[in-house]
Amino acid sequence: MDKATYDKGMEIRRATLGDAxxxxxxxxxxxxxxxxxxxVTTYCWGEVWGREGLDRKTRSTINIAMIASLNRQHELAAHVRGAINNGLTPDEIKEILLQVGIYCGVPAMVDxxxxxxxxxxxxEAI
Incomplete structure (x- = not known):
């Protein structure tokens, strides 16, 4: 494990998901x-989330769409919180989930x- 990448990942992970x-x-x-x-901390958060190619708001948008599509509700809850922390609005999250429903299925969207x-x-965001 690369300590610098782990530390970078931990910083991004905490900023997105929250210390608790x-x-x-x-x-x-x-x-x-x-x-x-x-x-997870080194590669997901340090290597991928730490890249300069996309901002955190865009990464959160992509994550919500993918995780909702896979119907992984526990992870989705964490990433909805992270999306708010990364600048998405509840209305933007709603639009992402509506898109998921059309392309990936209504049950995944409803959950x-x-x-x-x-x-x-x-x-208290809504």
Whole structure:
């Protein structure tokens, strides 16, 4: 693991998902999951999110679309929160989820709206 890339990844991960979410993930590490957390932080957040080709708002847009399409609601909740932190509005998130419904299926869209609404209400963003 490259320490500089890990540190960069941790900074981006915390800025996007929030300290409480990241602390919970890190505090819950075990010997079994330590390498998973290091890999996610280094490669997802440091290498990919840390690239200059797209801004964080665009990356959040893409992530919401992909995660909603895959119907991975736990991850979607984290990334809805991150999308708000990265500058998306609730209306933009709504439009992304509507697009998902047309191209990836109504069940994925409906579940994703439920998840996004709960997160946005909790954040008092809507």
């Amino acid at each position: 979410y990241v602390d919970k993930a890190i505090d819950g590490m075990s010997d079994f999951t330590r390498e998973l957390q290091e890999l 994703s709206f439920r998840t996004a609404r709960a997160v946005l209400e909790e954040m």
